[in-house]
Amino acid sequence: MQTGDFQFNGATLTACADAALWWAAERVLCVSDLHLGKSERIARRGGTLLPPYDTAETLSRLRDAVQRFDPAVVICLGDSFDDLAAGEALDAEARQALTVMMAGRQWIWIEGNHDPGPVDLGGVHRDEVRHGPLTFRHIAEHDAEPGEISGHWHPKARLSTPRGRVGSSCFVVTPSRVILPAFGAYTGGLSVTHDALAPWIEGETRIILTRAPQHHIPFDRISP
Template identity: 60%
Template sequence: MAPFRFHTADLDALESGALYWAAERLLCVSDLHLGKSERIARRGGALLPPYDTRETLDRLSAEIARHDPATVICLGDSFDDLDALDRLAEAARRHLLTLMAGRRWIWIEGNHDPGPTDLGGEHLFEASINSLTFRHVAEPGTPPGEVSGHYHPKASLTLRGRRVSSACFLSDATRLILPAFGAYTGGLKVSDPAVSNLMMPEACVRLTRAPQHAIPLRLVA
């Protein structure tokens, strides 16, 4: 767990890639991509072991058990496509409904899952809670306090002669971009212009593996 201050909020960057906001009892995860292995196989791609949905939900269940959030925000691309939701195994559907029970659950629209689901919860393009605004894709010129996902940021750096690569949280004074939470998700290097051009010069990363302190973006690849 890596506590840090963003805009006016005291947040925790969790090793799992989730974000926790204790003052609001709010857990946020991005890019679950549930059903990715099924979607790839359906479209004639490689046959991946079909355990990604179970693994992702197990990890989400562990964070919910640990923090008991009153609100959960899924920050878009929760399903790899809308057909993946329709083909979700009954055991996975029951697991997800159990996690949702008794708490506010917000589905933010993503580019993979732009429509509402039949699982309940709230279905929003974006959500503003206190001082923060949660949306799937970072918007240029946004006011401070934006929390987004979409890019699956990852970073590499050399520590004691050893190269370390990790998914990461990426932030500056205006925006915070979360890593992907899903089990079978890849990542985009924070040095890629699609990501780095969004950020201010003083931006920093926090790895989902040690060390989790703020590392200047200019020092990682």
């Protein structure tokens, strides 16, 4: 598994190629925007049908990350479910997979804009969490203190290279905040050069692609 280590607000963090963030010193694993149940929610609302495998694939990748790091704390950084009904509609296999992963560790569900309330799956539910020098919330705040970890935007980036253009989901690392890529299988993404992300790009912003090798790329090298 390719990884990219970086220093942030006094913490050494690891950006993983599967879109997870690992804080080894505190044994904290953070993932954002799982969007479990997305295919079910789209079908329920009469949208274009998608193969109903996204929840199983996302949970399989999450299980691999949990087994790899054996975290003491797992923080799901909001939009863990595509909506509350999708969370309630999880089948027995998905619920059992989550129960096994949660066993013996603290599991924190951060509320997102898709899942504004708790579901009956165990763990604790918070609007945000402060842990040492870092604050974990779903959506970045303009007046946030340095050390903010957020998700929501599903950032993606493209880079021009001598071999052509390459792109993938990515971590956005600024002097005061980190924005995580989406972890879910069917989440899509938003270009880091999109106007919606412009307010969060500041100072010496770097991009870490989830695509290997995970180079730290200055923001001004990213293609529109």
